[in-house]
Amino acid sequence: MIGLAVYFSVVGLDHADKLGSVIGALVGVVGLVFTIYGIMDSSGQGANQTGGSWAQPTQGEIRTDVRGTKHNVTVITRTPDSAAPVIVIIIMVLAVMFIGTSAWMLIVPREVSPTPMASPSPQPTDGADPKEAKCDKDVQNVSTVPAETGGKYYGRLMLRYSPKCRGAWPQFVTTKQVPTGVNLRLETHRSIDGKLARFDFPYTPKPQVYTTFGNLLQTGKGCVWASVVIATPQETLVTARTPCVLLS
Structure with a gap:
């Protein structure tokens, strides 16, 4: 807390406010990404069996029936959904690029070229025509x-x-x-x-x-x-x- 207070006093309240906005946006995007990933992950791990009945195989699962002499045993082999991590990584990369660009534009001061000022008109010299000199x-x-x-x-x-x-x-x-x-x-x-x-x-x-x-x-x-x-x-x-x- 002391370190943050010192930092904010150095950079100024305006830059600190901008930095806080950027960090808040980054945290929100990261939370959204993990939420999407959790939903995608949980959707593929639902129970494949209800009571003693057979459930239909879901996408990404391979069922193999092994019949013994006394019991019917179903071995369920699950293949991982490899697309989900890739999507999450892409979303995170895009989010980081967007937040980083926004932070750079907000926090780093941009150089503003000064507006050139018109130079004052030179004073007319002795012998000048007053009308031509306005x-x-x-x-x-x-x-x-x-x-x-x-x-x-x-x-x-x-x-x-x-x-x-x-x-x-x-x-x-x-x-x-x-x-x-x-x-x-x-x-x-x-x-x-x-x-x-x-x-x-x-x-x-x-x-x-x-x-x-x-x-x-x-x-x-x-x-x-x-x-x-x-x-x-x-x-x-x-x-x-x-x-x-x-x-x-």
Whole structure:
């Protein structure tokens, strides 16, 4: 009893319960086999004589009458039923194979291959296109300033930020004051190391409300700010910049 208690404490209650189920099934099958064998064996050993009358020979028996001078004597020679032990052995072998397989499947732990985890997407590098990097899915507008001079309002400049990508970039929305043929220069600046990401856009649409954006700089290394310059080959029409914002 002490040994069983120690064993169960080592293997755990779950495995012990499984092992007990397997042993119980094995004992039940073995008991069934011996019961069948006992029935088969007893069926062939019934009395062949009742009182003083003759009984009909059963299968597997040979009767020989020996007649003496005073008495009739019947010698019964019984041939063993050789099929019964063979059947019992086959049943026992099959039972052991079945129980052994079940025990192996229940008790022996199976190795489970771990589910591969998806690797996190790499952070976009400085100068990346925020749309191609899918940084616009959680974009936030952190600063907006007007681009105006001399009473003319050319549009609004925004500093955009993605927490997922940990990057910021400029976006500019024009008005009809922006003439066709000018160049829109959008820049993102990082103050701590002087890094900038530049995007030049030749403005070919007709004067209208139009949105364009620049390239990304990584945040978390100091504040960042955005700027826009609208210029012709001869002159600069307007410049604007956002405050330098510290982002994570």
